[in-house]
Amino acid sequence: MSDLVPGANLPLPGGALTVRVPGPYDVSALVTDDSGKVRDDGDFVFYNQPTAPGARLEGDTLTLDPAGLRAGATRVTVVVSAAVPGTPPARLPVPTLHVTDRHGRPLARFAPPPPRQETVLLLAEVYRRGAGWKLRALGQGYADGLAGLARDFGVDVVEDDPAPAAPQAAPTIPTAPPSRPTAPASPHTRTTPSPHIRTPSSPRTRTTPFPYTPTPPSPHVPAQTSTPAADPDGFLALVNPARASAGSPPVAVDARLVSAARAHAAAMAAAGRLGVEGADGVSVHQRVTAAGYQYLAVGEHLVSGPRTTAEFVAYCLRTDRPRRTLYDPAFTHTGPAYVRDGRTGDTYWTALWARPLTPAGLAGTEADVVDLTNRERARAGLRPLAVDPLLATAARAHSVDMVARSFYSHTSPDGSRPWDRAAAAGSARRTIGENIACGQRSPAEVVEGWMNSPGHRANILKADFTHIGVGFAGGGPAGTYWTQLFGA
16 A cells, blocks of 8 residues: 655556545545546535546445546546535644545555645546556545535536635654564654645646755766846746845746746646646656756746736735745745636746755755754753764665655665665664655744654653664655664
8 A cells, every 4th residue: 555645646556446534524525637627517426426537436435447438538637525514624724635546455645735724635546548547646635625626617507605715734744663672663754745625716826845856866966057148028027025024035046947937837728727746747856857958946836827027926925825936035046937828818837936945055964954953852861963974874875766766665665664774874873763755845834843853752762772863855746855864
């Protein structure tokens, strides 16, 4: 069975499958085609309409037979809301998705980020890719209820007094138990940048926080040369005065970021929907690195609706999360782009914000994680950990490997474990422990997440540990991967 993180994909076996969400939730499903829209109200499966071709809802369990879906259907989106109307999902246990095959064998499990103001959550989608079907973990939210979701997917719903949309989302840090009882605990944490949120009453938007992303382990960080670009639409003339008013330095347009942004905007326009991935499965973070921009910090706006640059910037300035991204003083470069969908006339925007990777910046990120870890040890009356270059080499290599081979685990595809990797790097330490995480936005956030998890906290506060190595790598849907290796 696979434990999924938001954005993760899993190939599905043939035949029917069941999707169950236990707890105080109502489960529903939307059957759509490539446009992301339902054909009619019959494609909305919920407690008052529990069946559709290829889909049957019984209590908290949805049974899907992809081969039996109506003609033209290519996606089924699984949705949950509170079973008791008016109950904020933030007050309920995090809904956990359990997927099994036709024989009842577990396939996947997914716990999304805990909701804040959302009243409806999109947990996952089953979608066709080529001749087969796949499962993708989502973790997206709506603040204006099922009516807003239904309108966005093309279902006609009459609502007497619709609430204004105010979507919010935040990372979560689920945990897993140690994987080897005879060795130091090796827990892991998982998070993702804030998921894409769409609301029908305002421009659709996704704002990604600013994860730190390093290059593969190397004794030197290669120097980068800025690639300036023209600003024909006057983006900087609108953005930089706003940044100055917030006390932030100006940004410059970088051609590599513009290229990555344009590619993603075009992918969204072609699909007719906002998304962190295009049809090719490539995320914005991957497009940035593929364009040749190695970053220490990166943020993005994904928006549809504004027709001009002025409208886009005005939207960002009046909306809290996009405004924080636009104002962030960490950024020195930007790359805006938009593409219009010729079928609908909708305009899809991607604006990238970044700070380039430098040797000093990477060293500072590593030092911050070590410093924050040692502060936690000091509060517990423990001696600080010393940096071990061999453990750091192994930690960096594991983060890079998780990106390169598209996995997230303490066990590598070749079967190696933390203690194996430490030994391969030349370490002779007798006791090894490991914490991993993905998607956190800063050293402070990742250390805080580890300290909020009993297993990870135990590693950080283990009195026997004397040394530490920290590793980072950027890429993949999560954008950043973190590894801590402890030794004694």
